[in-house]
Amino acid sequence: MQPTYHLQRPEAIPSPSLLVYLELVKANIQHAIDVVGDVARLRPHVKTHKTPEVVALERDAGITKHKCATLREAKMLAESGITDIVIAYQLVGPNISRFITLKQQFPDVDFKPIVDHTSPIRQLSDTLEHHHLRTRVLLDLDVAVHRSGIPPGDQALALYKQIADSPSLEPYGLHVYDGPVHENTFEARQDACAQVVEQVDAFKQLLKQNGFETPLIIMGGTPSFPFFARVDGVETSPGTFIFHDYNYSTRYPDLGFRPAALLLSRVISASTTGIATLDLGYKAISPDSTDVRGVVWNLDNVEMDMQNEEHWMLQLPSGLEVSPGDVMLVCPAHICPTVALHEQLYVIDADGNWIDTWPVAAREREID
Ligand SMILES: Cc1ncc(COP(=O)(O)O)c(C=O)c1O
Numbered sequence: 001m002q003p004t005y006h007l008q009r010p011e012a013i014p015s016p017s018l019l020v021y022l023e024l025v026k027a028n029i030q031h032a033i034d035v036v037g038d039v040a041r042l043r044p045h046v047k048t049h050k051t052p053e054v055v056a057l058e059r060d061a062g063i064t065k066h067k068c069a070t071l072r073e074a075k076m077l078a079e080s081g082i083t084d085i086v087i088a089y090q091l092v093g094p095n096i097s098r099f100i101t102l103k104q105q106f107p108d109v110d111f112k113p114i115v116d117h118t119s120p121i122r123q124l125s126d127t128l129e130h131h132h133l134r135t136r137v138l139l140d141l142d143v144a145v146h147r148s149g150i151p152p153g154d155q156a157l158a159l160y161k162q163i164a165d166s167p168s169l170e171p172y173g174l175h176v177y178d179g180p181v182h183e184n185t186f187e188a189r190q191d192a193c194a195q196v197v198e199q200v201d202a203f204k205q206l207l208k209q210n211g212f213e214t215p216l217i218i219m220g221g222t223p224s225f226p227f228f229a230r231v232d233g234v235e236t237s238p239g240t241f242i243f244h245d246y247n248y249s250t251r252y253p254d255l256g257f258r259p260a261a262l263l264l265s266r267v268i269s270a271s272t273t274g275i276a277t278l279d280l281g282y283k284a285i286s287p288d289s290t291d292v293r294g295v296v297w298n299l300d301n302v303e304m305d306m307q308n309e310e311h312w313m314l315q316l317p318s319g320l321e322v323s324p325g326d327v328m329l330v331c332p333a334h335i336c337p338t339v340a341l342h343e344q345l346y347v348i349d350a351d352g353n354w355i356d357t358w359p360v361a362a363r364e365r366e367i368d
Contacts, residue, residue, distance in 0.1 A: 005262060005297060006352030010327045013354055015266045016284035018342040019329070020243065020358070023350045024260035025054065028242050029061045031256050036229040036236055039063060043086065043218060045239030046073050048336045050362035051345060054242065055080040067218065067237045068362075071098050076362040078106040086138065086218060087113040088175060088237075090148065092120050096127050098367055103133050112216075114140040114175045116150045121162055121169065128168035136172035137163055138216065141203065143196045145179040152203035160212060173216030176200055177237075178224050186254045193220070193227035200234075223252050245335035246295050262297055263330040263338070264346070265312075267322050274315060276322045280330060281310035286337035297329040339363070 005021065013019075036042045039062040046055065046068045055066070055077060065084035068074050077085050091099050091113050103111060115121045115137050128135060139160050142149030150156045163171040178196050183189045196219070204214050219228040222238040229236050240248055243261040265280035285294050287307070296302045296314065299322075305313040316322065332338040339345075340363050347356040 005329060007264070007327070007329065007348060007354075008352040009354070010264065013264055013346055015264050015327075016278075016280045017264045018339065018345050019262050019264050019348050019354075020345045021260045021262070021348050021350075022355070024258050025242060026057060026061075028244060028257045028260055029058055029063070032225070032238065032241055033061060033063075035226055035256070040065075041229070041235050043067050043084075043235045043237045044242060045069070045088070045221070045237050046077060046362070048239040048242050049339060049345075050076065050360050051339075051358050052076055052080045052361055053347075053356075053358040055082065058242075065235075067239075070362065070365060071095060071102060071367050072365050073362040074111060075102060075105075075367045078102070078109045078111075083109050085109060085111050086175065086237075087111055088140075088177070088218075089113070090115055090117065090120050090140065091124055096120075096124055099124075100127060100131050100133065102367060103128075103135065104131070110136065112136045112138055112172055114138045114148075115163065116140040116142070116148055116159070118159065118162060121159065121166060125166035125168045134168045134170065136170045138173050138175040138218065139163065139171065140175045140177075141200065143176055143178060143199050145177060147177075147179060149175070149177070152199050152206075156203065157206055157210060160207060161210070164212065171212065173214040174200065174203070174218070176217065176219045178220050182223050182251075184251050189223060189252075190227055193224050196220075196224075197228075197231055222248060222255065222257070226255065240336060243335045243339070245333060245338075246292065246331045247333045259331050259335075261332070261335055261339070261345070263294065263332060265328045265330055267324050267326040267328065268311075270322050270324055270326075274318065275305075276314045276316055276326075278312040278314060278328055278330075279310065280312045280328075281308050283309050284338075284341055285312075285330065285332050286334045286341065288334055288337050292333050294330040294332045297331050299328065 067086040140149035225238040244257040269277040301317040303315040
């Protein structure tokens with residue numbers, strides 16, 4: 001049977017809650033593998049789902065390596081049996097000693113943090129040396145985002161040399177995230193990605209001239225995924241693709257992924273004509289979208305209006321009446337921060353039955 005967004009017996013599930021359509025998740029994983037061709041070049045970012053059961057689905061499909069942002073995500077991956085983990089976040093302050101704890105807890109796991117500055121590199125190396133530990137690291141390259149990373153060039157080369165000269169660090173390659181490669185048309189994204197590839201290639205050559213190989217180059221997120229998937233020798237690191245969402249599916253229909261997670265909400269008040277209020281405030285759906293935060297999936301022509309912490313008002317088209325308790329399925333604009341608002345995922349099978357509940361284990365930050 002084709003996967004659908006049907007839901008049997010919604011009365012069994014409290015609201016607001018996050019439903020995950022299992023067959024669609026599996027289809028998104030398979031589509032990613034088909035696009036990249038070689039599953040060894042797929043390193044999904046775990047931040048979208050933060051859930052061991054999803055890691056298990058990915059492993060069943062042949063995916064053995066991951067990327068993460070937080071140490072808790074790294075720990076969850078290690079507990080799930082993943083041994084190749086890139087921590088796409090520079091470790092500073094207490095995170096350096098927390099990282100040591102993690103390495104001590106999982107001595108067989110190859111954790112690879114990213115770095116972009118001389119002082120965290122020195123502190124990381126010194127602390128590791130003190131504990132007789134070593135780690136591989138990736139240099140974070142800034143190819144236009146200006147969020148993290150160092151622009152390719154002489155300073156970046158100097159950092160790579162610093163890593164190589166650090167007794168407890170091994171330079172293992174480059175991390176390149178292209179946040180702004182979010183151009184809507186396929187052609188514009190293709191051009192933007194080509195420019196990123198050009199910069200990375202030039203820097204790779206510079207490293208080579210200075211005697212350095214780059215065993216690992218990790219590039220991109222979901223919008224750029226089909227383009228970097230075609231570049232030999234690089235790994236791709238999409239995150240959102242796995243659950244996908246309203247923003248990406250409307251902006252980039254060419255990607256071929258489908259939204260696999262919907263919010264279950266209910267009308268809690270409908271006493272004023274033309275208005276209904278849902279139990280879906282910004283404590284249950286991410287407020288980070290500046291425009292649309294989500295779209296009602298099972299009603300047409302409904303306009304989202306003011307939202308508070310636990311309320312969301314809808315404007316109803318004339319003639320449409322709803323009642324308290326009516327179920328509304330909402331596709332979130334941005335799934336990743338929405339997942340982090342939920343303690344568990346309600347897993348729905350292809351027939352619309354709720355079959356399982358998965359804790360969002362890595363939504364916390366503690367690792368002890
Ligand atoms: C460093 C890094 N890599 C990969 C991704 C995945 O991007 P996307 O969510 O577009 O798949 C993100 C997203 O935030 C990111 O910050």
